[in-house]
Amino acid sequence: MKWDLDTLFSGGSDSQSLHKYVEQTEEELANLESLVELYTPPKNTEQTGPLLEVVAHIQEVMKRLSEFGAFVSCLSAQNVEDKKAGQWQSKRTEMGARFDNALTAFDQKLVQVDESIFKTMIQQPELKELSFVLNEKREHAKDLLELRQESLINDLSVDGYHGWGQMYDALVGKMTIEYDGEELSVGQAANKLSASDREVRTEVFQKLQSAWDQQSDLFSETLNHLSGFRLQMYKRRGWNHVLKEPLDYNRMTETTLNSMWETITDYKSKYKNYLNKKAEMLELEKLSFYDVEAPVGESGQTMSYQEGAEFIVEQFRKFSPKMAEFAEMAFKKQWIEAEDRSGKRPGGFCTSFPDSEETRIFMTYSGTPSNVATLAHELGHAYHQHVMNDMEVMNQGYAMNVAETASTFAEMIVADAAVKEAKNDEEKLTLLEDKVQRSVAFFMNIHARFLFETRFYEERKSGTVSAERLKQLMTDAQREAYMDSLDEYDPTFWASKLHFHITDVPFYNFPYTFGYLFSMGIYARALEAGESFEDKYIALLRDTGRMNVEDLAKKHLEVDIEQKEFWQNALELCVADLEEFMEVAEKL
Numbered sequence: 001m002k003w004d005l006d007t008l009f010s011g012g013s014d015s016q017s018l019h020k021y022v023e024q025t026e027e028e029l030a031n032l033e034s035l036v037e038l039y040t041p042p043k044n045t046e047q048t049g050p051l052l053e054v055v056a057h058i059q060e061v062m063k064r065l066s067e068f069g070a071f072v073s074c075l076s077a078q079n080v081e082d083k084k085a086g087q088w089q090s091k092r093t094e095m096g097a098r099f100d101n102a103l104t105a106f107d108q109k110l111v112q113v114d115e116s117i118f119k120t121m122i123q124q125p126e127l128k129e130l131s132f133v134l135n136e137k138r139e140h141a142k143d144l145l146e147l148r149q150e151s152l153i154n155d156l157s158v159d160g161y162h163g164w165g166q167m168y169d170a171l172v173g174k175m176t177i178e179y180d181g182e183e184l185s186v187g188q189a190a191n192k193l194s195a196s197d198r199e200v201r202t203e204v205f206q207k208l209q210s211a212w213d214q215q216s217d218l219f220s221e222t223l224n225h226l227s228g229f230r231l232q233m234y235k236r237r238g239w240n241h242v243l244k245e246p247l248d249y250n251r252m253t254e255t256t257l258n259s260m261w262e263t264i265t266d267y268k269s270k271y272k273n274y275l276n277k278k279a280e281m282l283e284l285e286k287l288s289f290y291d292v293e294a295p296v297g298e299s300g301q302t303m304s305y306q307e308g309a310e311f312i313v314e315q316f317r318k319f320s321p322k323m324a325e326f327a328e329m330a331f332k333k334q335w336i337e338a339e340d341r342s343g344k345r346p347g348g349f350c351t352s353f354p355d356s357e358e359t360r361i362f363m364t365y366s367g368t369p370s371n372v373a374t375l376a377h378e379l380g381h382a383y384h385q386h387v388m389n390d391m392e393v394m395n396q397g398y399a400m401n402v403a404e405t406a407s408t409f410a411e412m413i414v415a416d417a418a419v420k421e422a423k424n425d426e427e428k429l430t431l432l433e434d435k436v437q438r439s440v441a442f443f444m445n446i447h448a449r450f451l452f453e454t455r456f457y458e459e460r461k462s463g464t465v466s467a468e469r470l471k472q473l474m475t476d477a478q479r480e481a482y483m484d485s486l487d488e489y490d491p492t493f494w495a496s497k498l499h500f501h502i503t504d505v506p507f508y509n510f511p512y513t514f515g516y517l518f519s520m521g522i523y524a525r526a527l528e529a530g531e532s533f534e535d536k537y538i539a540l541l542r543d544t545g546r547m548n549v550e551d552l553a554k555k556h557l558e559v560d561i562e563q564k565e566f567w568q569n570a571l572e573l574c575v576a577d578l579e580e581f582m583e584v585a586e587k588l
């Protein structure tokens with residue numbers, strides 16, 4: 001149950017080979033910096049040589065920085081007390097900032113290349129493979145201000161923009177909730193919201209509300225400054241649509257986004273029925289916000305790690321022998337850290353080592369059905385990386401909305417199999433509810449976040465938005481997203497949800513829902529096609545880093561995701577679980 005990190009760099013955070021690797025990477029980075037500085041935009045289509053040279057160096061540094069970063073995150077996850085790992089982390093951040101500056105400078109030079117020369121150049125055999133990403137880099141750079149202004153923004157955002165995000169984290173870290181004679185962090189308290197005893201949930205929820213409410217003036221300050229910085233930056237760049245940055249980043253159109261939300265809204269009444277049913281099962285008139293995720297039945301059977309691993313491999317094999325083989329290899333080579341012990345970071349992740357062409361999975365496995373699902377989920381991420389290993393490094397970068405494709409797909413396979421193999425109706429009900437819950441989170445909770453965030457940013461354009469107004473906006477968004485089916489909402493959710501305060505990625509919400517439904521759509525295809533789907537699936541995954549999502553869907557699924565049909569098919573699959581849940585619930 002423990003991973004092997006020594007095959008990557010032996011000796012943990014004191015590793016000599018890591019030292020050497022980082023030193024070498026720094027040299028490569030310095031080389032890249034001078035190459036970019038010396039690079040002159042070509043005047044004719046024949047001059048591809050220097051461009052190729054810069055691109056090769058970018059890819060080399062990118063690969064090494066990912067390898068280094070991945071190793072460091074593994075070190076600090078396996079032991080939160082590892083101080084040396086913290087130092088490596090700062091080193092990695094500093095080198096990452098230098099790399100980003102070199103990239104920005106390079107992109108600005110690409111803009112200076114004449115349009116027709118550039119388009120011809122990237123179609124030449126030696127560059128064709130990278131034409132999408134190179135063109136995208138140039139297009140993004142065109143939307144920016146000139147280099148000096150952009151680097152001023154970058155420098156000022158360390159303390160001005162990201163600073164507010166860090167201030168948020170610091171403030172939240174100081175908050176405590178008194179419960180049952182204990183001082184709990186807000187995270188620990190929030191975990192109690194999934195307790196089966198409603199009195200516990202009610203009390204914890206009220207305590208959390210009052211704690212966030214007391215601090216709401218502080219958090220409206222951090223949120224207003226952070227969003228104000230973002231909007232001012234957009235204004236200077238001449239961007240007047242707040243969704244421009246997140247849509248570009250996720251390589252998708254607004255039509256696709258709208259079509260997705262509209263289809264979800266069409267199906268919402270079914271989820272309203274589910275919430276009403278759940279209220280009935282919990283003997284309540286109406287659910288409150290803190291009842292939505294409450295358990296309705298007994299928890300399912302537990303599985304030992306060995307059993308979980310075998311179950312996953314067996315289910316993967318039904319869809320894709322290659323995926324099953326990959327999972328077996330990951331178990332055998334000890335790519336997974338699953339041991340249940342103290343001193344580990346909570347949560348789970350999968351990280352890739354593009355230089356060694358390996359991955360590592362981190363989680364804490366205690367045998368619950370949700371642990372098995374997480375393990376399958378992370379193996380899905382690892383498989384996504386695995387099928388991309390031989391590709392150009394620049395083509396391996398996929399955005400958040402497709403990042404969850406392979407993981408959700410893998411998780412679905414295993415969750416469906418678990419429902420089919422349930423020993424009795426009680427167990428079946430619990431497993432089905434787990435699946436329906438996921439849909440409720442993506443279709444309602446995340447929808448509320450999206451509605452709130454777009455409306456908030458619109459209002460913020462004309463000035464500071466007060467804490468009172470933020471609460472109103474949040475309650476309205478939740479009421480709408482949950483179709484008025486709840487009794488009580490969560491007005492301070494804008495303060496308690498970290499995602500509104502993340503500065504690295506804007507609008508940390510709709511890509512989740514996109515990824516989930518996109519994967520469901522693919523899963524629906526796989527169910528129809530059976531094993532013959534395997535190669536198609538691999539081909540799709542390989543294109544996730546070098547296409548926009550509309551083209552990706554057109555090429556591999558022959559669908560237009562700007563239209564509702566694709567989303568309807570995906571939703572039908574989710575609704576099938578819901579209907580089965582209702583049937584089993586009725587029976588019980």
Ligand SMILES: [Zn+2]
Pocket residue numbers: 377381404407
């Ligand atoms: Zn994931």
